[in-house]
Amino acid sequence: MKMADTGKREVCEDADETCKPTAAKLPKCGADNQPDCDGGGECANVLSGFEVKSVLRDSARDKTIFIHGTVEDQEAVVILEKTPMRQDNLAEIFQESRLKLQMKNDIYSTYQLQPPAHLNEIKTTVICPATQKHVKKYLSQEMLLVEETGEDYLSTTLPYIESQSFSVQWVYNILEKKAEADRIVFEDPDPDTGFVLLPDFKWDQKQLYDLYLIAIVHRRNIKSLRDLTSDHLPLLRNISKKGKESIQKQYGMSACKLRVYLHYQPSYYHLHVHFTSLNYDAPGCGVERAHLLTDVIMNLEADPQYYQNRTITYTLRADDNLLLRFREAGRC
Ligand code: M7G
Numbered sequence: 413m414k415m416a417d418t419g420k421r422e423v424c425e426d427a428d429e430t431c432k433p434t435a436a437k438l439p440k441c442g443a444d445n446q447p448d449c450d451g452g453g454e455c456a457n458v459l460s461g462f463e464v465k466s467v468l469r470d471s472a473r474d475k476t477i478f479i480h481g482t483v484e485d486q487e488a489v490v491i492l493e494k495t496p497m498r499q500d501n502l503a504e505i506f507q508e509s510r511l512k513l514q515m516k517n518d519i520y521s522t523y524q525l526q527p528p529a530h531l532n533e534i535k536t537t538v539i540c541p542a543t544q545k546h547v548k549k550y551l552s553q554e555m556l557l558v559e560e561t562g563e564d565y566l567s568t569t570l571p572y573i574e575s576q577s578f579s580v581q582w583v584y585n586i587l588e589k590k591a592e593a594d595r596i597v598f599e600d601p602d603p604d605t606g607f608v609l610l611p612d613f614k615w616d617q618k619q620l621y622d623l624y625l626i627a628i629v630h631r632r633n634i635k636s637l638r639d640l641t642s643d644h645l646p647l648l649r650n651i652s653k654k655g656k657e658s659i660q661k662q663y664g665m666s667a668c669k670l671r672v673y674l675h676y677q678p679s680y681y682h683l684h685v686h687f688t689s690l691n692y693d694a695p696g697c698g699v700e701r702a703h704l705l706t707d708v709i710m711n712l713e714a715d716p717q718y719y720q721n722r723t724i725t726y727t728l729r730a731d732d733n734l735l736l737r738f739r740e741a742g743r744c
Contacts, residue, residue, distance in 0.1 A: 467479055479491075496622060511526075556727060605646050
């Protein structure tokens, strides 16, 4: 992808216009059932029959709304998000838009500006068929802190994860090049220390301001931070080094502008590392969930079993079944 530096914020000149990443994944409402997008990025509107059941969450500040509904009787979650302004569009916005005056007072005036349709996009993510767990993930909920010891992990968390966690089929599809192959930014194919680096589906790749990539490891036996030991240091160092080098090369963003971290708990139990722009207040980058990769490496250098023994604090939703298990075990 080519990037043009327009001053403060860099923007893509030829942003990916395919609609595959945001289209749904399975039959009926799934991408597999949809005609391909044409050259201009248009595709059939899989959402024309979307029936809204409820709004799970919305944020005027983030300009995002999470909706639960159905598409042809299949449960679906749809996320609508207004995208950031891009400096390279400003001239067109000023010249081509329609303005409607809302109020004028002395030197102050406000307008409703209607830009041309192609500058008025809404990033749309569709999960279909969605499970109850997806609906819960996006539902606005009270959060509670849990302090998980190494023993809690083995007796409570691990059995829970093994019994009910999100499918990681989408991860295997990426590793096996069955999906998103054209979006891969870098791959190290080594089965032990290798990984695939690609844009996270939260990032529309239209501006660097909210750059967000994920590195997904080829190894399939590492669920999360808890499984890491000093044996994994070569893997982690490799992700850190080559991930940063690739982002510098591809997007011109230097390592000191990147926040590189793992989530604990993650949503998907196949080891992956988040690379986000430091400018961007990415969801889940707070202290109660994000563990900087450099800290993880140093902790394992100091103590090979650090993540087996250490108490890790994180938040759970009030209605999370894992929280229920902690309560039943008298640990919350
Ligand atoms: P996580 O820490 O397991 O959970 O991160 P989170 O989603 O609660 O943060 C998984 C990361 O993978 C997130 O940043 C997701 O946005 C991203 N992601 C999830 N899915 C299903 C996809 C996908 O299909 N493609 C891509 N490229 N990224 C995804």
